[in-house]
Amino acid sequence: MTDLTGLTMAAALDGLAKKDFSSAELTAAYVTAMEKARPLNAYITETPDQALAMAKASDARRAKGESRAMDGLPLGIKDLYCTKGVQTTAGSHILGGFTPTYESTVTQKLWDAGAVMLGKLNLDEFAMGSANITSYYGTVESPWRKAGDNRPLVPGGSSGGSAAAVAAHAAIAATGTDTGGSIRQPASFTGIVGLKPTYGRCSRWGIVAFASSLDQAGPMTRSVTDAAIMMGVMAGYDAKDSTSVDIAVPDYRAALDGSVKGLRVGIPKEYRVDGMPAEIERQWQQGIAWLKEAGMEPVEVSLPHTKHALPTYYIIAPAEASSNLARYDGVRYGLRVEGDSLDKLYENTRAAGFGAEVKRRVLIGTYVLSAGYYDAYYLKAQKIRTLIADDFKKAYQQCDVILTPTSPSAAFALGEKMDDPVAMYMQDVFTVPANLAGIPGLSVPSGLSSDGLPLGLQVLGKAFDEETVLKVGRVIEKAAAFSTKPSFLAGE
Amino acid sequence: MSGLLIEGSTGTWEVVVGLEVHAQVTSNAKLFSGASAEFGAEPNSQVSLVDAAMPGMLPVINTVCVDQAVKTGLGLNAAINRTSVFARKNYFYADLPQGYQISQYEKPIVGEGVVLVDLPDGSTKEVGIERLHLEQDAGKSLHDQHPSRSYIDLNRSGVALMEIVSKPDLRSGDEAAAYLTKLRAILRYLGTCDGNMEEGSMRCDANVSVRKAGDPLGTRCEIKNVNSIRFVKQAIEYEARRQVEVIEEGGTIVQETRLFDSRQGVTRSMRSKEHAHDYRYFPDPDLLPLVLTEERIETIKASLPELPDAKKQRFMEAYGLSAYDAGVLVAEQETSGFYEQVVTSSGDAKLAANWVITELFGQLNTAGKPIAESPVSAAALGQMIARIKDGTISGRIAKDVFAEMFATGKDADAIIEEKGLRQVSDTGAIEKIIDDVIAANQDKVAEYKAGKDKLFGFFVGQTMKASQGKANPGMVNEMLKAKLG
C-alpha cells in the first residue's frame, strides 16, 4: 500500500472513492503517525478510539453510497475549538479538566461532512503567541530543521500544533484560528497552506474567544485545493453568532479552475519593512513574476496606515481579551485555587491558571480600557483601524488581490526572540492588517530560505472573495511546485 | 408644592433625588439566550450555556426585548435612538458569570423623555427621563445556606432589564413614590414589565443629595436596591436628614453606595462594594450596533395602548369625572377596564365611578383581593346600578344588595327577588303606610303642625321603617308633605 499519510485530502478522497483504501485504514495510519509524532508535542489530546469509530461510520456511509464532502478524512483540531466530551484546554492551565458538553459550530460542520477527529492540537495559550511557546502543555517543535543545524525550531503560532501536525503528516489537515496571523504565519513556517477567511465567514460559536472582533477559524492543509475543499465545509452562516454573515457559500474548489488572466495584483509599497531579509524580498519578487507569467497585472498600491497596524492590534486584541478572559474565574469550570474570600479565589486562580504572555496581554488590555486611558488608547486604535480598513478598500479599487510575504522571517529556533515581547510581536507585521480589516488572507509555501526552511507568500483578497484568493494561491502553488518535506515525517 | 424642606440649624435644605429603576422586560426568553425568563424554578435550571458563560458562547439578541424597550420609550414620551450600541461593563462578581454585564453605555436605545407625575395634593409635576437602556440581569447569590459558603444560581443571569434613569427632578420621598407609582402604571399599561417589586421585577436605586435653595447640586449618595415604593420614600427621607446632619455638624458627604435597612428604617454605607470600580466599558465585539428602522418604530407606536394620562383626560371629559376620581380609576389598567364595563352595562358613568371607588374598592380592600379576583363582575355591578336607576331598588337597599353580591357572587336581580327587596312605588300602598304612621303618632302630628318642622324626618323614618326600607323615598317625602299639610 502507498504511504497513506502522504496523500493530500483531494488524493485521499479519490482513493476512498475508488475503494483503494478505507477510512479505517487511512485513520489507522494517522493514529500511528500521531503516536510517532509525539516528540513534536503537537497534540494535547489524542482521541484514537473516537477516530477509529468515526472512520468506521464513514466507511459504512460510503458503502451505502452516502459519502459526504470530507468523508473519512482524519483531522487534527486546534484545542481552541470546544469538542463535546473531549477535554478542551485552549493551551491554558486555567481550563484544566474542562470537558465541553457542546460542539463548536465549525467542528460540527466538519463531522457532519464525514471528517474524523484524531485529537486536539497544541497552541499558544489562548492563541496568544507567534511561536507556540506559551502553551501550558509545552512548546511545539517544528518538524523542520535548518540545513546542517539540529536545533529545534518553532512551528510558528498560535496554531503551531496544527501546522506541525499537518507538515509532519500527523494529520491530513487541521483547523486553525487566526487573530493576527495565527494560521498564516505557522503555515508559512512549516511549508503548508493556511487560509484565514473573511471575518464573519466561519462561525465563532464554540471556539474559545481571544479577540472577538478579529478571531476567525480557517483550514490548514497541504495544498490549496485541500484548503478550498475544507473551507467549503467550515464556512457558512450561523444564527448563534451575531457577527457571522448570511451569504451563500460558493464552491471554492470549482473556483480554482478559473483563469487569473487580467486580474490585477496589488503590491503595497509600504510593506518593504526595515531589516526585512533579502531572501524574503526575493521570494516576493518571484511571486510577482509568477503571477505576471500567469497573465496577471502587477500594480503598485498604497496602504499608508498599515505601518500602524501592529501597535493598533496590540491595543485592540488585548483589550477584547482582557474582557473575554474574565470568565475564567474558577467558579463554573476549569482550575480553582481556593482563597479565603471570593476575590482571593479569583486572584489565586487566575495567577496560577494564566501563563506569562496571557497575563501580560490581560494587563495591557485592562490598562488601555481603564478610566482616563480609554480615549488615548482604545478609541484611538479603533479610529486607526478604520483608516487601515479604508486603505484596503481604496487599494481594492485598483486591484483584485494583494501579494505580500507572509512573515518577515523563516522559522527561528526555540529560545530566540523570547526575552523581548515586542520583537516577537513583529512576527505578525504582514498578517495583522488583514485581521484588522476583516479581509481574507492565504499563505502558500513558495520556496526555501538559504537555511533550507520554508517561506510563504500571502495573498490578500476582498471581503468574501476567498474564491479569487484561492485561485491566485493555486497559481503560486503550481509555479512554486514546493515539494520539500520536513526532516521529520511521522507518516510511513 | 410637595418638596421636602428640611429645617436645619443653618437654614432650610432642599432634597434632590434621581431614581434608577431596573424593570424586568416582560418576555418569554432572556435578552441574549433562549433560556426562560420566568421567575422561580430549580436553581440553574433556566440557564443556557450562554448564560453560564461557557467558553466560546455568544449572545444573540431577543427581538421582543428590543421591541419592549422601544415601546416603553414611546410610552415615556422619549426619543428613540435609531442606532444604539451594546457595551460590556467589566467587573468581577459571584453572580456575574461572564465577568462583564452586557449593557448600553454611550448609546442607549432610548434617550430623553418625560413622565407626568400625580402628586398627593392633586397637582401634577413633569419629571424628566434621562435615558432607558437594555441590559442583562445578574444571577443570584444565596448567603444564608451555609456558614462559610455562598451559593450561586444563574436562573436570573441574562434576563432582560430596562434601566430607566430619571433626571434629578424629584424633591422629596413623596415625589419619588409618586413617580415610581406612575412609572409602574405606565409599564403595566404597556405590558413591558409586570412591576412586581416583591419578586424583584422592578427594583429601584435612589440618588439623594441635599442643598440650600439656589445652590448647585450637592454630593449624592446612591441607595441600592430598595424593593418597595414605601421603602423608597422612607429611605430618601432618612438619607436626606442624615446628610443635613452630617453637613451641619461640619462633615462632608462622601459619594458612596448605601443600603436601606427596612427593619430599622436607616441607610448604611456599603463600603465593601466600593473598592475603586473601573468598569472599562467598551462596545461588545460579539454584537453589532442595533439599528431601528422607522417602520419598526411606527409599527410599535401603532400598537401602544391608551396610557394613564390620556385615559384620565378622557374619563374627565367623556364621563364628567373629577380629576381625583379619574386618577384613581386609571391607576391600574384592570380597574379602568372594569370601570368602563360598568359604565356600559349601567349606562351611568358617575354612579359607576361612585360604586367602583367607594363600595367595590372598599369591599376588595377588606377582603384583600385584587380587582381581577372580584366576586362581583363588572356586568353584575352595572346591572345592579341599572336597578337603582330604574327605581327597582333604592340606593340604600342597593348597599345591602351589593354586600350580598360580594359575599355570594349572586347577581342583583336574584338577590332582590329572593329577599323581596323591590322598592315600593305604588301610591296606594305607600299612602296606607303613611296613614298608619300618622294615626299612630297623633301627638307628633300636633307638634309638627305647631311648627316643630324637624319632626318631618321622624315621619319619613317611621314610614321607611314600616315599609322595611322598600318604600320609594322620593314618593314618601312628597306624600308626607301633602298629608301633613
Add this chain to the structure above:
Amino acid sequence: MSMDKATVANIARLARIRLNEDELELYAKELSGIMGWIEQLNAVDTGDAEPMSSVVERLLPERADVVTDGGIQEDVLANAPDTAHGYYVVPKVVE
C-alpha cells in the same frame, strides 16, 4: 511611557490576577516597554475617522422570543469545581 509598580498593581487588581513583588517589577518593566512602543500611535492623525468596533457591515441579527434552551442543569454544573444542591459554590460573599 513608563508604568510604575503601583499602576501595575492597580490593573492587576482590576483583572483579578495576584502578582508578587517580583512580578510587579517584571511587568512594570515589560509593560512600560510595550506601551512605549504603542505610544507611536499618538503621532497618527485620525482626522474624522469613526472608531471601528466590528468590520461586519450588516444589521444586528435578532432571535425570536421563544424558549429554546435551559433545562440543562447537569450540563451547566458538569465542569464546576464545587457545587451543592444544584448551585455553584464559592467562598462566602460578605455584602
